[in-house]
Structure formats: structure tokens, C-alpha cells
Amino acid sequence: MSGTPRRxxxxxxxxxxxxxAVEILCExxxxxxxxxxxxxxxxxxxxxxxxxxxxxxxxxxxGHPLIIHVADIETARTFSNDFNEVAETLGSTFxxxxxxxxxxxxxxxIDEITGGRxxxxxRVPAHKTFxxxxxxxxxxxxxxxxxxxxxxxxxxxxxxxQHVLSDMGNLIDAVLDGGHCVVGIxxxxxxxxxxxxxxxxxGAVTLELINAALKPIGVxxxxxxxxxxxxxxxxxxxxAPRAVVKLFENMESxxxxxxxxxxxxxxxxxxxGNADRDLYARELYSLIRDADGLHPQExxxxxxxxxxxxxxxxxRLFKAAAPH
Numbered sequence: 001m002s003g004t005p006r007r008x009x010x011x012x013x014x015x016x017x018x019x020x021a022v023e024i025l026c027e028x029x030x031x032x033x034x035x036x037x038x039x040x041x042x043x044x045x046x047x048x049x050x051x052x053x054x055x056x057x058x059x060x061x062x063g064h065p066l067i068i069h070v071a072d073i074e075t076a077r078t079f080s081n082d083f084n085e086v087a088e089t090l091g092s093t094f095x096x097x098x099x100x101x102x103x104x105x106x107x108x109x110i111d112e113i114t115g116g117r118x119x120x121x122x123r124v125p126a127h128k129t130f131x132x133x134x135x136x137x138x139x140x141x142x143x144x145x146x147x148x149x150x151x152x153x154x155x156x157x158x159x160x161x162q163h164v165l166s167d168m169g170n171l172i173d174a175v176l177d178g179g180h181c182v183v184g185i186x187x188x189x190x191x192x193x194x195x196x197x198x199x200x201x202x203g204a205v206t207l208e209l210i211n212a213a214l215k216p217i218g219v220x221x222x223x224x225x226x227x228x229x230x231x232x233x234x235x236x237x238x239x240a241p242r243a244v245v246k247l248f249e250n251m252e253s254x255x256x257x258x259x260x261x262x263x264x265x266x267x268x269x270x271x272x273g274n275a276d277r278d279l280y281a282r283e284l285y286s287l288i289r290d291a292d293g294l295h296p297q298e299x300x301x302x303x304x305x306x307x308x309x310x311x312x313x314x315x316r317l318f319k320a321a322a323p324h
Contacts, residue, residue: 007169007170008164008165008168008169008170008171008172008173008174008175009024009173009174009175010161010165010174010175010177011031011174011175011176011177012176012177013129013176013177013178013179017176018129018132018133018136018176019136020174021033021133021174021176022133022136022137022140022141024173024174025042025043025044025050025133025137025141025145026044026137026140026141028043028044028047028049028050028053029043029050029053029172029173029174030042030043030050030053030054030057030171030172030173030174031043031133031172031173031174031175031176032150032158032161032164032168032172032174032175032176033127033129033130033133033145033147033150033176033178034127034129034130034161034176034177034178034179034181035069035125035126035127035130035147035181036097036098036125036126036127036181036182036183037098037125037181037183037184037185037186037187037203037204038149038150038157038158038159038181038184038185038186038285039149039150039157039158039159039160039161039163039164039175039181040069040130040145040147040148040149040150041054041057041058041147041148041149041150041168041172042069042133042145042146042147043145043146043147044137044141044142044144044145044146045066045068045069045110045113045142045144045145045146046108046110046142046144047110047142048110048112050146051066051110051112051113051146052112054066054146054148055112057168057171057172058148058151058152058153058168059152059153060148060153061153062115063115063116064115064153065113065114065115065117065119065120065121066113066114066121066146066147066148067100067121067122067123067146067147067148067187068109068113068120068121068122068123068144068145068146069122069123069124069125069130069134069144069145069146069147070122070123070124070134070143070144070145071124071131071134071135071138071143072095072124073088073091073092073095073124075138075143075144076091076095076101076122076124078106078108079105079106079108079109079120079122079144080103080104080105080106080120080122081104081105081106081107082103082104082193083103084103084192086190086192086197086214086217087101087103087192089213089214090190090192090210090213090214091124093213094205094209094213095123095124096124096125096126096131097124097125097126097205098125098126098183098186098187098188098203098204098205099123099187099188099189099190099203099205100121100122100123100187100188100189100190100201101121101122101123101189101190101192102119102120102121102189102190102191102192102193102200103119103120103122103192103193104118104119104120104193105117105118105119105120106120113146119191119193121189123187127178127181128178129176129178130178133145133176149186150163150164150167150168150172150175151163151164151167151168152167152168154238154239154240154324155167155239155240155241156239156240156241156285156288156289156292156320157185157186157239157285158285159180159181159184159282159285159286160179160180160181160286161175161176161177161178163285163286163289180282180286181282182282183203183204183281183282184281184282184283184284184285184286185203185204185281185284185285185309185312185313185316186201186203186316187201187203187204187205188201188202188203188204188205188206188210188312189201189203190210190219191222196217196218196219196220197210197214197217197219198219198220198221198222199219199220199221199222200222201222201315202221202311202312202315203309203312204278204281204309204312206308206309206311206312207219207221207311208308238316238319238320238322239285239288239316239319239320240319240320240322240324241288241289241291241292241299241320242292243269243291243292243295243296243297243298243299244297244298244299244321245288245298245299245301245317245320245321246298246299246300246301246321247301247303247317247318247321248300248301248302248303249303250302251272251302254270254272254300254302257300258270258300261298261300266297266298267295267296267297267298268296268297268298268299268300269291269294269296269298269299269300270299270300270301270302271287271288271291271299271300271301271302272302273287273301273302273304273313277304277305277307277308277309277310277313278309280304280310280313281309281312281313284313284316284317288301288320301317301321303317
């Protein structure tokens with residue numbers, strides 16, 4: 001498992017290859033795993049050495065927190081010393097699924113996961129392959145997998161195994177191919193340690209869904225964050241391609257700007273998305289990657305309405321467009 005560069009194993013979604021992925025995790029290696037959100041760069045969340053490999057491979061700043069993925073809510077509780085009523089309600093309602101809960105950590109959580117913070121981010125993923133890996137890893141290892149997105153830090157998240165290979169093929173031990181991620185954007189993160197609880201990152205589990213589950217507690221959406229990250233994905237510039245990203249609220253303004261690019265001979269690619277916002281979210285990172293692959297100077301993107309998952313898509317696009 002040591003030494004770089006190395007050849008990443010391309011594992012298929014079979015029992016033999018899943019067993020190989022678990023073996024690599026047990027040995028302290030790095031395996032990119034499919035989830036319903038994006039592909040995660042998995043390592044044993046209880047191993048300081050393994051977790052440090054994540055930071056090295058991603059070129060991720062030290063101290064930036066990671067999410068621990070576990071098989072069920074019962075296991076999640078063991079990583080917190082205050083899995084409170086809010087966490088219980090949201091975990092019971094939305095797990096397995098694209099929701100991450102920030103709770104007070106237990107002594108079981110190593111500092112490398114939290115950056116020394118007193119909180120830890122926990123998720124029970126819904127993807128069948130990831131869950132199979134977690135179940136097997138629970139029998140043969142710690143059963144806890146740290147898995148930030150399997151790409152270089154700050155760049156566009158991967159939603160296919162090929163995305164992972166193109167970004168990190170010589171930096172990790174294996175990628176387990178579970179097809180295209182069905183949600184396509186990172187999980188919603190809710191801080192359960194404050195009253196009222198706060199959404200730190202928007203995702204497919206929307207503010208409306210969370211409010212409905214927590215009645216009458218309610219949740220306030222997080223304000224724009226510009227400081228030390230309490231959770232993943234809160235950096236202002238994130239999910240960014242090489243090209244400059246320009247955002248537009250309507251087709252008229254996008255078309256007007258595109259004509260100016262034509263006159264000025266500025267190479268550009270347009271992304272107009274999809275009226276089906278769930279489909280837009282699923283395709284978002286592939287669209288950005290494909291556009292960037294054409295080597296334009298600018299990528300012009302039509303923003304979706306700020307409704308349901310459209311809020312999360314806009315969050316990712318504003319971060320992709322931020323200076324970096």
C-alpha cells in the first residue's frame with residue numbers, strides 16, 4: 001500500500017471486489033466508495049495513520065473535519081457523548097440517507113477526524129454498495145469509515161468512478177465502482193449542538209423536510225460562513241473547476257453575456273441545467289467536469305430556482321464561482 005505513484009485498483013460491484021475493498025480498509029489503505037451523494041475517499045476512521053493518508057492524498061488542509069460513516073444509528077450513538085433529541089429525531093427520520101449530523105464527540109473519536117474540535121460529523125449512507133462495505137468492515141474492522149469526496153481539495157466532486165480515477169488514480173489504493181451517484185451533491189449537514197439546530201450545508205434533505213421532522217423545534221438556515229470550518233464544504237471557494245465560473249439568474253442574461261464573449265473572442269461553455277432540479281443536482285458535477293474538459297476560459301451557468309434542492313445546487317455553484 002505504500003509508495004507513490006501507484007496504480008489504483010478498479011474494483012467492480014461484486015462480492016469478491018467488495019471483500020478486497022474491505023481488506024484494503026482493514027490494512028489502513030484508501031478506497032474510493034460510491035454513495036448516493038458523491039464518491040467518498042474511504043479510510044478507517046479510527047486509525048490516525050489511515051486518516052492522515054486522506055489528508056495527504058487530497059492535499060486537504062490539516063484540521064479540516066471529516067465525516068464518519070457508519071452502518072446504523074446505534075453505531076452512530078457510540079461516537080457521540082450527547083446524541084440528543086434533535087439528532088435522534090433526524091437520524092431516525094432520514095437515515096440511511098444524505099444527511100450528516102454534527103454532534104458532541106465521544107472519546108472514541110480521534111482528533112484527526114475533528115481537527116481537535118469537540119464535535120463530530122456522522123452519517124449513515126443509503127448506497128447499497130457502501131452499506132455492504134460498512135457491514136463487512138464492522139465484522140472485520142472498526143466499522144467506521146471517514147470518507148470526504150474523492151477528489152483533490154476544493155475541486156469538483158466526483159459522481160462516477162471514472163471521475164475518481166482521473167483525479168486520484170495514482171494517489172489511492174482502489175476505487176469501487178458503484179455507478180453514477182443518484183443524488184449527485186454532498187449531504188445536508190445539520191448542527192445538532194446548538195439551539196435551535198442550524199443547517200451548515202444544504203443538500204437533498206431540504207430545510208423544509210428538516211423543519212417538518214423537527215416540529216415545533218424548527219431549524220434556521222446557516223448564514224454565509226467565512227471563518228474556520230465547523231464542518232466539511234463550508235469553505236467559500238469549493239467545488240471549483242479550472243475555468244472561471246459565471247452565474248446567471250435567467251437565460252436572457254446568460255445569452256447576452258455569451259454574445260459579448262463571442263464578440264471579445266472569449267472561449268466559453270454554457271451549462272443551462274435542467275428544469276427537473278433533482279436531475280440537475282444529479283448531473284451538476286458531470287456537467288461542470290465535461291465543460292471544464294473543453295478548456296474554456298469561462299463556464300456560464302444558469303442558476304436553478306431557489307426552491308427545495310435548488311438551494312443546494314445554488315450553494316455549490318456560488319462556491320464554484322468564488323475566487324480561488
